[in-house]
Amino acid sequence: MSTFREGQNQAHPNKSNTLILALILILIMNVSIQIWLLYTALNNALAQNKDIAIPAFLASLFLFLIGFFWLYYLPTGAKKRKVKQNVNFSDTYH
Amino acid sequence: MATDNKDNHWKEDFPIQQLEARQVTRRDFAKFLCLVSGGLATGSGYVAAKAHLFPGEEVQGEHFVCKLDELPVGGTKSFVIPGSMIPYVLIHVEDGELRAYEQKCTHLSCAVFYKPGTGKIECPCHNGWFDAYTGEVLAGPPPRALPRLDVVLKGDDIFVTAYDGTSEQVQS
Numbered sequence: 001m002s003t004f005r006e007g008q009n010q011a012h013p014n015k016s017n018t019l020i021l022a023l024i025l026i027l028i029m030n031v032s033i034q035i036w037l038l039y040t041a042l043n044n045a046l047a048q049n050k051d052i053a054i055p056a057f058l059a060s061l062f063l064f065l066i067g068f069f070w071l072y073y074l075p076t077g078a079k080k081r082k083v084k085q086n087v088n089f090s091d092t093y094h
Numbered sequence: 095m096a097t098d099n100k101d102n103h104w105k106e107d108f109p110i111q112q113l114e115a116r117q118v119t120r121r122d123f124a125k126f127l128c129l130v131s132g133g134l135a136t137g138s139g140y141v142a143a144k145a146h147l148f149p150g151e152e153v154q155g156e157h158f159v160c161k162l163d164e165l166p167v168g169g170t171k172s173f174v175i176p177g178s179m180i181p182y183v184l185i186h187v188e189d190g191e192l193r194a195y196e197q198k199c200t201h202l203s204c205a206v207f208y209k210p211g212t213g214k215i216e217c218p219c220h221n222g223w224f225d226a227y228t229g230e231v232l233a234g235p236p237p238r239a240l241p242r243l244d245v246v247l248k249g250d251d252i253f254v255t256a257y258d259g260t261s262e263q264v265q266s
Contacts, residue, residue, distance in 0.1 A: 020120050027127040034134035041141045046200070047238045050145035057135070057142040064135040067128045074124055 008075055016075045023074055030063045037063075156246060156253040159184050159194070163250065168210040172197060175254070181205070182243060184252065187213060187226055194243040194254045195229050201236040215240065 008016070041056035109115050118126075157175050165171055171184045183197040185208045195215065199206050204219035208226055215224040222234030229240035243254040 020124070024120060024124050024127065027124055027131065031127055031131050031134065034131060034138070038134055038138050038141065041138055041145075043237050045141050045145040050142075050149070053138075053142035053145040057138040060135040060138040064128075064131045067131045071125065071128055074121055 005076065011075075019073065020075055023070060026070060027067050030067050034060045034063050153178075153243060153254070153256040156255050159252045159254055161250050162247065162252055165192075165252070170208045182254070183208065184245070184254070185215075185226055191227065192245040192247065192252065193226060193229075194245050195224075195240040196242075199236055200231075200238040200240060201234070206240065 008019075011019075037056040037060045041053045044050070044052045107117070153175055159173050160171055165184065165186045167186050167190065168188050169186050173182055173184060174180065175182070181197040182194055183206070185193045185195070187193060188211060195206075197205050199217035199219065199222055201217065201220060201222055204217050206215050206217045206222075206224065208214075209216050213226045214232060215226050215229075216222070217224075217234065217236065220235050222236040223232040224230065224236070224240050225232055229242045231237075231239060242257040244257050246253040246255060
């Protein structure tokens with residue numbers, strides 16, 4: 001039975017390409033929202049409106065955790081695949 | 095098989111061994127984004143902790159600044175409160191009112207100056223403008239109003255205290 005990881009490693013490169021692009025776009029979006037949250041929390045805290053600081057921190061932490069576990073879906077690429085023969089390719093082409 | 099007279103520069107951009115690669119892979123870039131995300135979450139946590147656990151101390155008591163006759167109409171006087179490093183500016187606005195603000199722009203902490211005759215405070219660094227009567231931002235990049243002190247006039251002496259938002263305007 002194929003696991004998720006084996007299936008992902010056997011997927012067509014086009015599919016892996018699309019997946020990694022989507023992952024990076026989501027991460028960029030998360031980071032953008034976090035920058036906005038930090039900017040807002042800092043400005044409000046400096047203006048003595050500190051009530052927004054904790055909700056902004058919790059939201060930022062939640063976005064980080066999403067991004068962190070999101071990395072599980074990152075294709076591991078060829079280096080994690082099992083190589084049956086240990087061939088040094090760098091010596092083959094000169 | 096490649097021969098010596100062929101252009102083999104492609105090997106520099108697409109090396110067979112991962113360790114020889116000089117460009118950042120998308121996988122590493124995604125991990126770096128996650129690291130940035132963790133840094134931003136930590137920063138937000140620091141802001142929340144500092145705001146709730148270590149709030150800035152307010153000015154305690156009344157502090158003498160100067161005599162009224164030392165401050166002509168339209169004039170300003172910079173001062174610091176003993177025990178603090180924060181610079182303040184006392185402004186004698188043209189209609190006779192006295193105002194005191196922190197002399198640090200809320201944008202990037204440049205020194206701000208009262209522009210005589212305009213009723214406005216200017217930050218020359220990035221062309222930021224504040225209302226000299228309220229400290230509110232009128233134009234430019236500053237994100238917040240200038241922190242303010244209350245001015246108390248006792249005879250000919252000018253004192254400042256913490257701003258409580260309810261004090262009446264002081265006229266000279």
